[in-house]
Amino acid sequence: MNGHRVTMLGTGLIGLFYTQTLRGKRSRDRVELVYSRSAERAEAFAEQLGVPRRTTDLEAAVADPDTDIVVIGLPNHLHEEAVELCARHGKNVLCTKPLARNAEEAKRILDIVERAGIFAGYLEDLAYTPKTLKAVQAVRAGQIGQVTWARSRETHPGPHSAWFWDAKQAGGGAIVDLGCHCIEIVRNYMGKENRPVEAMCWLDTLVHPIEAEDNAIALIKFESGAIGQFEVSWTFRGGMDLRDEVAGTEGTIWTNHFLRTGFDLFSSGEGAGYVAEKAETTSGWMFPVGDELAELGYVDMFADMFDAIDEGREPMETFYDGYVVNAVMDACYRSAESRSWEPVQLEGWRGGETGRIAPTRREWDGKTLIKQEQMPDGRLKLILKDDATGEFADVVTGGEAH
């Protein structure tokens, strides 16, 4: 039951969240070494978080003999180089989202780790929130029947570091920053064996004086016929809006990860403090989150990754998943350009085939029962279709539901 020793690459907000999570509660793992391009930031970070050692030498950080896991928390354009170093030095590698700036880069990264045979985990935290894990489990158990639709929404007033806003470094705007989360949440609900076939996307730069999109909406059609939907925005006002919805033939799921989680705080403004990531106000009604790192999925994500290493199995989120996400995002950008549906181009789909959504036919009196509804007077109203004639009819009955 020995813990792992970790090299953390990057000292931004994500490096902070990762390191706080790994320090954890009663954890047996430890962040041993932190790398930053800036000596000053490395030192401040190490001091603030109690990391024993720091460096500004990337290869030395990766190759460090006292650590066995490298966590990449660097800007998007630096992922490939860091993964390459991990492969060279045979290190277990965990990479923050998105895996890459586009599918081509993602495929190269995937090939690097598969050729090297190293363990590679894709740090998609929002697929690991406790609510999402339990909701996906309910879906897998059939509690909502066959999934027909999943919506994932992530919007806030914009990211916290300068490089996100620069399309060259980031590879895009709100889609690359937030859409990657949504796509993977949707895939988890749809079932990862269910192939994302094509995408239709709208994007625009409505508010911020930048080149990249600050708003986007996309539809993703899956092989089963089910439809995924995401909405991302860097111009949302009111905090950070993280909500997912799933509809199935037998049920519905709504999860709300941030602004309405059963914690309401009104303050006139006295003793103002930090409320939560991307909160906009320190007075009036505010909606803090209990344990932010747990609610955002970081705790369960690292537990799965480290357990997977210990158990010699794949983690729930792999670099292949990261590649699929990039491929869907590429289709979104192409669709915004072509103003039409665009196919999701995937080299080597690994998920198999998925049949069309197929609800069971229900029958009443030789006809197809389409729907039943309780009337205000307590009776049941049935909508029937005569399959021979194609005619529809209402029947009101006093009896029980069918």
Place this chain on the structure above:
Amino acid sequence: MNGHRVTMLGTGLIGLFYTQTLRGKRSRDRVELVYSRSAERAEAFAEQLGVPRRTTDLEAAVADPDTDIVVIGLPNHLHEEAVELCARHGKNVLCTKPLARNAEEAKRILDIVERAGIFAGYLEDLAYTPKTLKAVQAVRAGQIGQVTWARSRETHPGPHSAWFWDAKQAGGGAIVDLGCHCIEIVRNYMGKENRPVEAMCWLDTLVHPIEAEDNAIALIKFESGAIGQFEVSWTFRGGMDLRDEVAGTEGTIWTNHFLRTGFDLFSSGEGAGYVAEKAETTSGWMFPVGDELAELGYVDMFADMFDAIDEGREPMETFYDGYVVNAVMDACYRSAESRSWEPVQLEGWRGGETGRIAPTRREWDGKTLIKQEQMPDGRLKLILKDDATGEFADVVTGGEAH
């Protein structure tokens, strides 16, 4: 302060809701006469709702000398004929949604009433819910700044009468039944002067054994650059989901009209009764609505219509609005076919021109201030863009918000 006398055409669920609303609380108006194609239904309806007279003769119903307003609550394919009769007999006419099965038919209906010079109101109840009216007022007052996005969602397990399910009579499926509500809600938030320019739509028949679509999602681009979005479904499980969301440069609005309105009821199943329209269960957790007719907008809608007649002004929702809605729906159907964005084709746009969303530039130290965010330690982090070089930079400051 004399009231109006009304002829009600139709005895379905909508005729019931309309008549109950007009009977109202302390109302000075009265439904005097009801028409149905079936004598039996006319009689049962008249008795149940205390309507003095009934008939199965459509023209006699419209031409009745004791009534001055005709309310059309008939299936979609019968609207045109009924409107024509109203024009012929010079009656004030109020027509249920959608105005017609397509824009061509809607345009003919619009021309009929305009040529005849009769008062014509479009009964789009959900644009009149008390929450929507107040929310639109807040938007008009500038409380959320310039609108960038509006989402309207209406989903339930499917309509209550057979003819809805028959595309020939209805003109379509869930889009024609529910999308018409969503489009007009979105237009009210966007501002009716803001032209719907083009639409992109996905639709499918996923669950029910019918020809018409039972699920659809659409995006509608407006002249200002803002984006509208609707989601409609006849396969939703859990009751009726009526939610709208609006985002602006200075704020956000969420309204929930049905399943979460501050009224929660758990019952083991004892004394089970009617909960609300399209509720699916009579035990477990249920979410009734206080005053269903008021919450669904019927009360405010008829008040506006009748006041408009008394005051010689246009109502908030006109036949022209109904025509615009049909035109947007036509673009949705074309888009589902072409798999691309399709223009909204409108003969004679009456709304004028709307400028592009234009947020004010904020400046800090000669650079464009893109964003500011409170840090956990209480300091402010600013994202700045140097307009000369296009470079982005972070600045952390101890100072006040800008």
Place this chain on the structure above:
Amino acid sequence: MNGHRVTMLGTGLIGLFYTQTLRGKRSRDRVELVYSRSAERAEAFAEQLGVPRRTTDLEAAVADPDTDIVVIGLPNHLHEEAVELCARHGKNVLCTKPLARNAEEAKRILDIVERAGIFAGYLEDLAYTPKTLKAVQAVRAGQIGQVTWARSRETHPGPHSAWFWDAKQAGGGAIVDLGCHCIEIVRNYMGKENRPVEAMCWLDTLVHPIEAEDNAIALIKFESGAIGQFEVSWTFRGGMDLRDEVAGTEGTIWTNHFLRTGFDLFSSGEGAGYVAEKAETTSGWMFPVGDELAELGYVDMFADMFDAIDEGREPMETFYDGYVVNAVMDACYRSAESRSWEPVQLEGWRGGETGRIAPTRREWDGKTLIKQEQMPDGRLKLILKDDATGEFADVVTGGEAH
């Protein structure tokens, strides 16, 4: 179907709400005349609300030959005189809450109207909110079984007129202002035939520099054994908190009338306007109410009162109810003094007798089944009591629920 003509006594916030409600939507009734002690306020009010006539002569206002209903919207210490004038002039009288400053005064007022044989309605609006009406109906229908507990909470930052704060004019503080609402809501859930037997109350002046209580909590024991509970405060921060909860042997009801009704608005502060009664902020997250007058019960209350007059029946809320409420409040004040439970002293209880809550005994294997609960593994766990020995035992079974 002729409407009524109303004399409105008082031009404060309550007179404003009443008059706006009576003006209503398509109403056949009308406020004809307004009385104020101040000519200036009478004039401003009449102008603002379109009331045809005004006066500063109380008796002339009551005796006016063109009105048949007098609505008392005056401070508490002026109710008795106004009721006396109504009795003298044989007018239908509707009196705002609380009926009086204490039970003795309330009894005198009750005697006056009963001796005079005039129609007398008690304007307890919160017993008439659409949610409360429907929830009480669900309780009466048995949907939550036998009621065991009801909580009514009304808190806000304090009343809007000076006289409320003066215990001499008001007869008390937060209990007299707000507790009267809560008590009547609780009575409606308990059943009005269910006698309030005794009360236990805590009160204190914690925040405001006044003599009267600004906070109070009370328990009210009913004859059935059920317990009522109210919490009132003039020091609540965050707006107006109006929530009721009811528990029964078969179910639960929660109603929220103000701060969480499915309408959420975030604003940075642009275009700030009126949000709702006693809202504290004009930026940040706010929770407006759709149709405030309807949601607070005014619309349904006046409809019941006027219909009752037309139909020659008693209204849902009578002066006798107002007297019972005052008697309960008196018991609360006595209890706060004696620091013990105090009997509710009622002259002439009209509600009959109510039996003790008596749930049905359920049996399993010859023992009393106390409870069953689903285990995480899907099996049922039963708690059984052997009535002979008094011993308790667990049984885990794979079977169905009992």
Place this chain on the structure above:
Amino acid sequence: MNGHRVTMLGTGLIGLFYTQTLRGKRSRDRVELVYSRSAERAEAFAEQLGVPRRTTDLEAAVADPDTDIVVIGLPNHLHEEAVELCARHGKNVLCTKPLARNAEEAKRILDIVERAGIFAGYLEDLAYTPKTLKAVQAVRAGQIGQVTWARSRETHPGPHSAWFWDAKQAGGGAIVDLGCHCIEIVRNYMGKENRPVEAMCWLDTLVHPIEAEDNAIALIKFESGAIGQFEVSWTFRGGMDLRDEVAGTEGTIWTNHFLRTGFDLFSSGEGAGYVAEKAETTSGWMFPVGDELAELGYVDMFADMFDAIDEGREPMETFYDGYVVNAVMDACYRSAESRSWEPVQLEGWRGGETGRIAPTRREWDGKTLIKQEQMPDGRLKLILKDDATGEFADVVTGGEAH
């Protein structure tokens, strides 16, 4: 950074939750040995949860040389004996709630551990829920000003093991089972230095065929003048209701730990499974909890306890706190008997003295400003008190807030 080895006493639901929590995610601690009075239960438990060793010998379990912490998860009447054994063998001891069946027993238990000088932690999990921890932190930081009121509510359909229902073994009913949680939550909001002075309590056995109370409500007065309130019930329908509310002079906090946490699931009943502790249904609308062990506070509780042992400090919840809780519960039971307020009898209060709630006086124009409220027309209304005359007056002003 070595972990601890734990002896777990008890294999009921609480032993299960504790052991699952200690197994945790990436934890360095381990449950090494489990004790049950029944060999069969011990074996089943050890197998299910992967505990290496088991025993039915209580003293051997406590004295085991390979474990350094003993966790007591036994019925209430067995706590004292188990604590005594821990003291005898010099083991760190953590005891589940309530500490004892009454204050006298609790005091003996407290004396035992203090005489022995062993580490003793009180396992009050609900004081450690992530929301409660953050909310208490906000209160301590002054964000809601001075606390005036705290309500804690814990209700469900009744406990899961037979001994809870037997007053002899448990020491009481719903108060002893659930009230202990509420009292400690309230104390954390009030500040532990704020002495609970007296209590007033109602209790009754309304539904279940048992001797112990199945419903109770209590008020607890604190030295500062603030009032605590708890509601407990074993007859609640709809699942487990865990809600806390706190009011202060500058703000309000609402936390909801179970039925409304941002996770809504509707299911027609397909694929039914375990939803959450004490959920009543497996179809219809359900409200699961993300990570139940974390949301209920177990994770943070054990982390604090184990860290406290490592750091040689006291945990947040000590045996002294457990004793105070028992003393408050005793006062509640005495009050239910005497029907009056009863003092909380504490030997050796360790919290010091707390001053009376003392809001700052605000002034306007030489008078005391009692309240200000925004009018619908945008102006401010001020309520002023002339301290010389005691008269109250309204002033309406166009100006800014004061």
